[in-house]
Amino acid sequence: MTTEALVQQIKLKKSFLCIGLDIDLDKIPKHLKKEADPIFTFAKHIIDATQKYAVAFKPNLAFFESYGVEGWVSFQKIMKYLNVNYPNHFTIADAKRGDIGNTAKRYAKAFFETYEVDSVTVAPYMGRDAVEPFLSFEGKHAILLVLTSNKGAENFQYTLENNELLFQKVLKTSLTWEHSNRLMYVVGATKADALVEIRKIVPDSFLLVPGVGAQGGSLKEVSEFGMNDQCGLLVNSSRGIIYKSQGSDFAAAAATEARVIQQEMAGYLNDKGII
Amino acid sequence: MTTEALVQQIKLKKSFLCIGLDIDLDKIPKHLKKEADPIFTFAKHIIDATQKYAVAFKPNLAFFESYGVEGWVSFQKIMKYLNVNYPNHFTIADAKRGDIGNTAKRYAKAFFETYEVDSVTVAPYMGRDAVEPFLSFEGKHAILLVLTSNKGAENFQYTLENNELLFQKVLKTSLTWEHSNRLMYVVGATKADALVEIRKIVPDSFLLVPGVGAQGGSLKEVSEFGMNDQCGLLVNSSRGIIYKSQGSDFAAAAATEARVIQQEMAGYLNDKGII
Numbered sequence: 001m002t003t004e005a006l007v008q009q010i011k012l013k014k015s016f017l018c019i020g021l022d023i024d025l026d027k028i029p030k031h032l033k034k035e036a037d038p039i040f041t042f043a044k045h046i047i048d049a050t051q052k053y054a055v056a057f058k059p060n061l062a063f064f065e066s067y068g069v070e071g072w073v074s075f076q077k078i079m080k081y082l083n084v085n086y087p088n089h090f091t092i093a094d095a096k097r098g099d100i101g102n103t104a105k106r107y108a109k110a111f112f113e114t115y116e117v118d119s120v121t122v123a124p125y126m127g128r129d130a131v132e133p134f135l136s137f138e139g140k141h142a143i144l145l146v147l148t149s150n151k152g153a154e155n156f157q158y159t160l161e162n163n164e165l166l167f168q169k170v171l172k173t174s175l176t177w178e179h180s181n182r183l184m185y186v187v188g189a190t191k192a193d194a195l196v197e198i199r200k201i202v203p204d205s206f207l208l209v210p211g212v213g214a215q216g217g218s219l220k221e222v223s224e225f226g227m228n229d230q231c232g233l234l235v236n237s238s239r240g241i242i243y244k245s246q247g248s249d250f251a252a253a254a255a256t257e258a259r260v261i262q263q264e265m266a267g268y269l270n271d272k273g274i275i
Numbered sequence: 276m277t278t279e280a281l282v283q284q285i286k287l288k289k290s291f292l293c294i295g296l297d298i299d300l301d302k303i304p305k306h307l308k309k310e311a312d313p314i315f316t317f318a319k320h321i322i323d324a325t326q327k328y329a330v331a332f333k334p335n336l337a338f339f340e341s342y343g344v345e346g347w348v349s350f351q352k353i354m355k356y357l358n359v360n361y362p363n364h365f366t367i368a369d370a371k372r373g374d375i376g377n378t379a380k381r382y383a384k385a386f387f388e389t390y391e392v393d394s395v396t397v398a399p400y401m402g403r404d405a406v407e408p409f410l411s412f413e414g415k416h417a418i419l420l421v422l423t424s425n426k427g428a429e430n431f432q433y434t435l436e437n438n439e440l441l442f443q444k445v446l447k448t449s450l451t452w453e454h455s456n457r458l459m460y461v462v463g464a465t466k467a468d469a470l471v472e473i474r475k476i477v478p479d480s481f482l483l484v485p486g487v488g489a490q491g492g493s494l495k496e497v498s499e500f501g502m503n504d505q506c507g508l509l510v511n512s513s514r515g516i517i518y519k520s521q522g523s524d525f526a527a528a529a530a531t532e533a534r535v536i537q538q539e540m541a542g543y544l545n546d547k548g549i550i
Binding site: 022060062063065066067068069072073076094096097098099100101103104106107109110114115123124125126127128129130131145148149150151152153154155156157159160161166169170173 | 335337338340341342344347348351371375376377378384385389399404425426427428430431434435436448
């Protein structure tokens with residue numbers, strides 16, 4: 001999916017909501033556990049109920065991976081379900097991969113060709129040749145970790161060299177890479193002030209902002225400091241939406257919560273003159 | 276597997292060789308392709324032939340992942356084969372995972388419990404809470420990326436703050452984490468001079484050194500500058516061993532190559548008075 005197509009969907013749906021599929025068998029409604037594939041069934045209901053309020057879905061690979069081969073089967077079914085039924089939704093494999101050249105190529109092939117996702121989150125530590133293989137696919141994107149919302153982010157991301165923090169260096173350096181126009185960036189929402197600095201370096205890029213909701217970020221601040229004139233934001237919520245109810249109304253409850261966020265988002269898009 | 280048990284195996288086998296299982300269907304002997312699971316069959320023959328010269332096997336997850344669900348089935352079978360037949364070999368899931376708390380916990384569970392590997396390679400960018408979940412399993416290890424052997428390593432790993440390079444900061448910081456005695460470190464072999472600096476910070480830790488052979492590193496230099504009095508090294512070779520021959524003699528050719536390396540290693544272990 002191209003960035004242009006994503007912007008079009010944002011305008012159409014008046015939403016820049018990404019729903020994170022962090023599917024945990026201990027948290028899904030009990031009545032689903034008798035299903036042949038509870039993970040897929042849960043995801044299907046959540047997707048159907050929330051898709052009109054969201055422009056993107058982000059399966060969190062660690063959750064699928066922790067269930068072994070069966071988890072991968074569920075992931076594959078979810079991707080197929082999304083691509084067949086909701087081809088206009090942007091998909092993100094939240095995998096945070098990062099490895100050298102020929103290995104990175106393998107990961108890119110896996111996600112872009114085998115599972116047909118639109119984008120993959122990628123770690124920057126190994127540098128250029130760990131990221132570029134993800135940028136050689138037209139209509140596909142690498143979403144580079146820049147500034148994360150966890151406590152450990154302080155350990156290395158703020159390393160200061162010549163008045164420049166490591167996360168700023170990562171951003172600037174990434175702009176010199178081939179097909180850097182296919183890059184997006186992960187920016188933790190609890191760092192809304194840092195968004196101002198980040199927007200100076202990448203005014204036009206899309207930012208994937210996790211951490212709104214359960215992780216404590218403010219949607220208002222993120223929109224104020226992070227939005228550009230094409231929106232340029234995907235704000236993710238996972239647990240706050242998908243586990244809103246543990247009862248038989250879980251999908252409707254998720255939809256209600258997604259709609260609340262979408263309506264707040266519509267307000268910010270309107271304020272900015274995007275819709 | 277504990278570090279003590281690993282040291283014991285190194286002394287017993289006079290080897291610190293790790294064999295990387297980067298299994299590529301385009302590179303394995305053609306006659307194996309008619310097998311039901313060519314990846315597993317290839318791995319089984321390579322493992323059986325080389326196990327007496329190696330103390331560790333390192334499946335490279337990207338390769339398995341690129342074959343979709345079937346690739347994960349092969350990985351699982353390989354891990355089971357290793358654990359049942361060669362329980363004294365140290366196993367490394369080369370996955371370079373790195374994500375926040377509850378997600379990192381999932382990855383740790385996946386590799387340590389579902390697949391029963393001894394260790395996982397982990398990326399440092401997200402800091403403490405992305406790594407510590409891998410350190411809470413007794414007898415299991417996180418192998419932290421410190422200095423890699425690819426060209427892009429220069430982009431960020433040498434970021435200089437207060438006379439300290441980022442890779443040195445990663446090492447020092449990691450020593451403050453809980454159960455840091457379960458950490459090992461990835462250090463690219465093409466940076467043998469950096470080994471001296473690294474050994475000043477972590478004199479006692481195990482270093483996993485990829486990049487010997489196909490990536491151009493020198494085993495002699497690595498041993499000279501990286502070995503401590505418990506060896507403290509696992510040197511990896513992948514393509515140089517497993518693809519030595521494309522013919523029906525592939526396993527024997529791999530064994531011959533592994534033996535050549537093991538014998539060179541025995542010399543260095545002997546020089547150091549370890550065996």
